[in-house]
Amino acid sequence: NAGVTQTPKFQVLKTGQSMTLQCAQDMNHEYMSWYRQDPGMGLRLIHYSVGAGITDQGEVPNGYNVSRSTTEDFPLRLLSAAPSQTSVYFCASRTGLADNEQFFGPGTRLTVL
Amino acid sequence: GEDVEQSLFLSVREGDSSVINCTYTDSSSTYLYWYKQEPGAGLQLLTYIFSNMDMKQDQRLTVLLNKKDKHLSLRIADTQTGDSAIYFCAESSPNTDKLIFGTGTRLQVFP
Numbered sequence: 001n002a003g004v005t006q007t008p009k010f011q012v013l014k015t016g017q018s019m020t021l022q023c024a025q026d027m028n029h030e031y032m033s034w035y036r037q038d039p040g041m042g043l044r045l046i047h048y049s050v051g052a053g054i055t056d057q058g059e060v061p062n063g064y065n066v067s068r069s070t071t072e073d074f075p076l077r078l079l080s081a082a083p084s085q086t087s088v089y090f091c092a093s094r095t096g097l098a099d100n101e102q103f104f105g106p107g108t109r110l111t112v113l
Numbered sequence: 114g115e116d117v118e119q120s121l122f123l124s125v126r127e128g129d130s131s132v133i134n135c136t137y138t139d140s141s142s143t144y145l146y147w148y149k150q151e152p153g154a155g156l157q158l159l160t161y162i163f164s165n166m167d168m169k170q171d172q173r174l175t176v177l178l179n180k181k182d183k184h185l186s187l188r189i190a191d192t193q194t195g196d197s198a199i200y201f202c203a204e205s206s207p208n209t210d211k212l213i214f215g216t217g218t219r220l221q222v223f224p
Contacts, residue, residue: 040216
């Protein structure tokens with residue numbers, strides 16, 4: 001199993017540009033989540049999904065969209081990038097509620113100029 | 114609201130024990146976790162504890178939970194340079210996928 005994969009690893013955008021951060025998992029996990037990590041603030045939940053076709057907002061959803069058309073993929077879209085979205089983004093997945101371990105991808109470091 | 118707090122830095126000598134502390138506010142938390150993040154990498158689950166337990170030991174790791182004070186700690190015995198990383202505690206509420214993370218504690222181990 002490849003686990004949770006994310007692409008790209010690094011990205012630089014200009015203010016106002018759009019892009020999609022890709023996340024995929026091959027463990028047949030129902031739950032997938034996107035977090036952003038900022039210095040001194042830990043990880044904050046952006047959006048999450050409890051299964052294909054179902055998504056919900058986390059703590060900091062503004063400026064981001066998600067979709068979950070398949071179990072494997074959970075892309076995160078930035079519609080109009082802003083400098084405040086400069087961060088490291090982590091995708092995570094796990095099985096149902098009874099399973100505790102959340103597997104994290106390696107992260108995408110995004111800089112918005 | 115939910116909030117998880119940790120001190121930002123801890124520095125210990127190799128071979129000593131490290132104790133990383135965490136406080137949380139959600140009394141309905143069912144699981145509490147410790148994650149480790151090495152430089153340039155994602156988070157890896159180290160251990161977790163159910164809220165009805167006081168202590169859990171796993172090799173060099175000991176987790177203590179004081180539910181009355183909402184205080185969680187991670188003790189690493191015989192700390193090694195390879196233990197240098199950022200350690201996050203996290204809590205989850207019943208029936209949700211949401212993990213609420215602390216700010217992370219950067220552990221530095223010096224020879």
